[in-house]
Amino acid sequence: MFDVIRIPAFKDNYIWLLRKGASVVVIDPGDADPVLEMLERDRLALASILVTHHHKDHQGGVAKLVERFPTAEVFGPAQESITGKNHGLQGGEHVFLQSLELDLQVIAVPGHTLGHLAYYGAGCLFCGDTLFAGGCGRIFEGTPAQMYDSLMRLASLPGGTKVYCAHEYTEANLRFALSVEPGNCCLRNRLDDVMILRSRGLATVPSSLALEMETNPFLRCDEAEIKRSASIGGAASTPLAVFTEIRRRKDSF
Numbered sequence: 001m002f003d004v005i006r007i008p009a010f011k012d013n014y015i016w017l018l019r020k021g022a023s024v025v026v027i028d029p030g031d032a033d034p035v036l037e038m039l040e041r042d043r044l045a046l047a048s049i050l051v052t053h054h055h056k057d058h059q060g061g062v063a064k065l066v067e068r069f070p071t072a073e074v075f076g077p078a079q080e081s082i083t084g085k086n087h088g089l090q091g092g093e094h095v096f097l098q099s100l101e102l103d104l105q106v107i108a109v110p111g112h113t114l115g116h117l118a119y120y121g122a123g124c125l126f127c128g129d130t131l132f133a134g135g136c137g138r139i140f141e142g143t144p145a146q147m148y149d150s151l152m153r154l155a156s157l158p159g160g161t162k163v164y165c166a167h168e169y170t171e172a173n174l175r176f177a178l179s180v181e182p183g184n185c186c187l188r189n190r191l192d193d194v195m196i197l198r199s200r201g202l203a204t205v206p207s208s209l210a211l212e213m214e215t216n217p218f219l220r221c222d223e224a225e226i227k228r229s230a231s232i233g234g235a236a237s238t239p240l241a242v243f244t245e246i247r248r249r250k251d252s253f
C-alpha cells in the first residue's frame with residue numbers, strides 16, 4: 001500500500017502526493033516548490049505526475065518538476081493543453097503506476113473543464129475540481145447536464161471511497177448546503193465538525209463518498225427539501241433542473 005500526503009499550496013489548493021518507499025507520484029502540482037522541498041528533504045524520486053485538468057493551479061508546477069525529474073511520466077487529459085504531458089487520456093482507460101503497484105481507473109468528468117479527469121483506485125478518488133467536500137466545481141467549460149452526469153458517475157463508486165479533492169472549500173460549501181437543506185441534521189453536524197477543524201487550522205479533506213452522499217446537495221438533487229429550496233415544482237423538478245438551479249445560486253452565494 002502507499003501513503004497519501006497532503007501538500008497545501010497557494011491559498012487553498014491541495015497537491016496530493018502518493019508515496020511507496022522512495023518513489024512518489026504527485027497529483028495536480030500547481031506549484032513545484034513545496035513538492036521539490038519534500039522530495040529533497042526525504043530523498044524521494046518522482047516517478048509520475050497525474051493532472052486532472054488544465055487550470056494553472058493544477059499544472060503550473062509540472063514543467064519545473066519534469067526539469068528536475070526528466071524521466072517522470074506525465075498523465076493528463078488528451079484534449080487539454082498540459083505542459084510536459086506524454087500520456088494523453090480520454091477517460092475509460094486504466095493507468096498502472098509501476099512505482100506504487102497501483103492500478104487507477106481514469107474517469108471522464110467533463111463540466112468544470114471539458115477534458116477533466118478523475119483517477120480512482122485502492123479506494124481513493126482524486127477528483128480535482130469536480131466533486132468537492134460539501135460541494136462541486138464551477139461549470140466553466142461544460143454544461144450543467146455534463147457536470148451532473150460527471151458527479152453521478154463519481155457517486156456510483158463505493159461509499160467507503162476516500163474523496164481527495166483539490167481545494168479546501170468545505171466550510172463555505174457546507175454553509176451553502178445548509179441554505180438549501182436546513183433540515184439535514186447530518187449536514188449541520190458536519191458543518192460543526194468542519195468549523196472546529198478550520199478554527200484549529202486543520203484540513204477537512206479527504207472526506208468519504210458516503211458522507212458526501214448524506215450532506216453534499218449536488219449529489220442530493222432528488223431530495224424533497226432541496227427540490228423545494230430550488231423552487232422548482234411539477235414537471236420541471238428533475239434532479240438535473242434542481243442541480244442547474246442550485247449550482248447557479250452557489251456561484252453568487
Ligand SMILES: [Zn+2]
Binds near residue numbers: 053055129
Ligand atoms: Zn480548476
